[in-house]
Amino acid sequence: MPTSQPYHRVHAIGGADLDAAADLLGRGMADNPVHIAAYRGDETSRALRHGLLMRTLLRRSPSLQIEGVDRGEGLAGIAAWAPPGTCQPTPDARLHLLGRALTFGPGTAARLLTWTRAWARHDPGAPHVHLGPVSVDRHLRGRGIGGFLLLRHVGRLDVAGVDGYLETDRPEAVGFYERFGYAVVDKTDVLGTRCWFMRRRAE
Numbered sequence: 085m086p087t088s089q090p091y092h093r094v095h096a097i098g099g100a101d102l103d104a105a106a107d108l109l110g111r112g113m114a115d116n117p118v119h120i121a122a123y124r125g126d127e128t129s130r131a132l133r134h135g136l137l138m139r140t141l142l143r144r145s146p147s148l149q150i151e152g153v154d155r156g157e158g159l160a161g162i163a164a165w166a167p168p169g170t171c172q173p174t175p176d177a178r179l180h181l182l183g184r185a186l187t188f189g190p191g192t193a194a195r196l197l198t199w200t201r202a203w204a205r206h207d208p209g210a211p212h213v214h215l216g217p218v219s220v221d222r223h224l225r226g227r228g229i230g231g232f233l234l235l236r237h238v239g240r241l242d243v244a245g246v247d248g249y250l251e252t253d254r255p256e257a258v259g260f261y262e263r264f265g266y267a268v269v270d271k272t273d274v275l276g277t278r279c280w281f282m283r284r285r286a287e
């Protein structure tokens with residue numbers, strides 16, 4: 085397992101920081117395969133739309149925990165996770181997410197629904213901490229920021245003795261998460277792109 089990087093400043097994200105975190109997720113995920121399939125369009129418009137959807141998700145998910153890494157030049161990466169029993173959006177969040185998705189047009193909204201329903205169908209029935217979204221700003225990837233966030237996350241799982249779970253649509257990310265004890269438990273094609281479901285068993 086990689087070692088921690090003590091030079092990163094890490095902090096909980098809430099309130100006024102939420103929009104910056106959402107915008108980072110928009111930029112960070114804009115070239116992920118299922119995001120391309122759902123939003124279509126060019127990368128700039130995908131980043132903008134996904135950022136807007138993430139603003140709604142982060143603001144309307146009171147149980148979501150969010151941690152950010154700052155290397156002195158603003159937010160560099162974030163990890164968000166839902167504690168056991170809270171990973172599905174509340175009725176209020178669903179309503180606002182649907183409203184936001186519809187502003188992108190009915191075709192995009194329908195694809196976003198197909199995607200999120202396909203992922204939700206795979207959620208484990210057993211208690212778990214649901215990790216995601218996780219993203220590091222593109223120009224800062226490969227420098228240990230994602231690993232630092234993951235190391236902290238799995239440390240919390242170990243202390244709590246609870247299973248971890250996540251989904252990803254990036255083949256490179258599968259190996260990344262395996263380094264932290266997650267294993268692929270299922271895979272499926274969503275909107276014509278491969279997605280992996282990964283679980284980390286409590287010790």
Ligand SMILES: CC(C)(COP(=O)(O)OP(=O)(O)OC[C@H]1O[C@@H](n2cnc3c(N)ncnc32)[C@H](O)[C@@H]1OP(=O)(O)O)[C@@H](O)C(=O)NCCC(=O)NCCS
Nearest residue numbers: 112218219220225226227228229230231252254256257260
């Ligand atoms: C996956 C991600 C969070 C990793 O963060 P990171 O800061 O780049 O990770 P680290 O520097 O700690 O570790 C690098 C490892 O991440 C993996 N990785 C996955 N996607 C990567 C990417 N786009 N660029 C660089 N490394 C990536 C590689 O296995 C790499 O291993 P290597 O150093 O042996 O090549 C980050 O690359 C990212 O935000 N990707 C786009 C969004 C995404 O896919 N999020 C996760 C899916 S839910």
